[in-house]
Amino acid sequence: MEQERDEIIAINGLTKRFGAITAVDDISFSVPEGELFGFLGPNGAGKTTTIRMLTGILTPDAGEVSIGGIDMQKHPIAAKMQMGIIPETSNVYIELTAKQNVVLAGRFYGMHRKAVEERSDLLLQQFELSDRKDDRVEGFSKGMKQRVLIARALATKPDVLVLDEPTAGVDAAATHALLEFISQIHVERQLTVLLVTHDLPLVRKHAQQVIWLHDGKVLCGPAAELLSPERMAEILEMEIG
Numbered sequence: 001m002e003q004e005r006d007e008i009i010a011i012n013g014l015t016k017r018f019g020a021i022t023a024v025d026d027i028s029f030s031v032p033e034g035e036l037f038g039f040l041g042p043n044g045a046g047k048t049t050t051i052r053m054l055t056g057i058l059t060p061d062a063g064e065v066s067i068g069g070i071d072m073q074k075h076p077i078a079a080k081m082q083m084g085i086i087p088e089t090s091n092v093y094i095e096l097t098a099k100q101n102v103v104l105a106g107r108f109y110g111m112h113r114k115a116v117e118e119r120s121d122l123l124l125q126q127f128e129l130s131d132r133k134d135d136r137v138e139g140f141s142k143g144m145k146q147r148v149l150i151a152r153a154l155a156t157k158p159d160v161l162v163l164d165e166p167t168a169g170v171d172a173a174a175t176h177a178l179l180e181f182i183s184q185i186h187v188e189r190q191l192t193v194l195l196v197t198h199d200l201p202l203v204r205k206h207a208q209q210v211i212w213l214h215d216g217k218v219l220c221g222p223a224a225e226l227l228s229p230e231r232m233a234e235i236l237e238m239e240i241g
Contacts, residue, residue: 008033008082008160008192009054014063016049023049025216026063033159036186036193037222038207040200046216047196048088051164056080068159081109084153088165091149094138098129098148101137106155116155123151146178150185160192161185166202179206203227 009031016024024046031037041047052058054065056076065072070079093101099120106116124133127147132140137148153161166178183206186193195207203210204227211222 006033007031008068009037009194010064010066011050011054012064014050014053014065015061016046016053016058017061023216024053024060027213027216027218028063029211029218029222031160031192031194031222032209033192034190036183036195036206036208038203038210038227039194039196039213040198040203040210041213041219042198045198045213047198047213048164049216050213051162051196055083055085055162077109081156082158083160083162084156084158085162086149086153086164086166092137092145092152094145095136097134097136098124098140098144098151099133101148102152102155105152109156111156119155119157120151123154127151142174143177146174147181150181154185154189158191160194162194162196164196166195166197175202182206204229 007030011030012028014024014027015022027046027050039047039050049058053060054067054072056072056079059073065079067079068082070082072079093104096104099117102120102123103113103116106119107113111119121130121133124130127150129144129147129151132144137145140148161182163182166175166182179202182193185191195203197203207227209222210227212219
């Protein structure tokens, strides 16, 4: 029997309203340590609002978020230090070099310059960017920019990696390369990965468990059996109905 793992992300009763609209409606779920976890739902389901609360960008109207046992509202910096985030819209600084991008991420969280520079060199070497580390990112290919984003997300040695809609605006080949790379990192570094997407095939291929959000509520999950084609078809019928 597989040993039960501790939860590293815990969301309890999370709610967010914008005027008369309830974007996230009293949702609760947890993510086990070391899991590649799918957070699935159609556009407008409330995924982005949830992730903004989970990462400390938005303050919830009700409920709690903890990362590695640290309360996001009470200790936001300590909680954020547990996470590396790859946002839906690339925020790589194209006017900076690859190394400067990674160093800047570490400095934002108070890492000493020497430590973060050493960390940056190591990550860029591992991601096959050493020969371009002092080049401005504006001349990089899409795939290289993605590797810079991942290196930057890992600058503080986080336990959790959050990918927000990694397929948005990216072609199929680049998406495949990114997710294969993330899957490799997930295994090698024993990272917890939260994959936020509306892409069913992506979740089925890479996630170990999944939760489905719809109209700001948890429709079903988390469970591994949600990844079966039959169950996914049932869920789609539930949404249409």
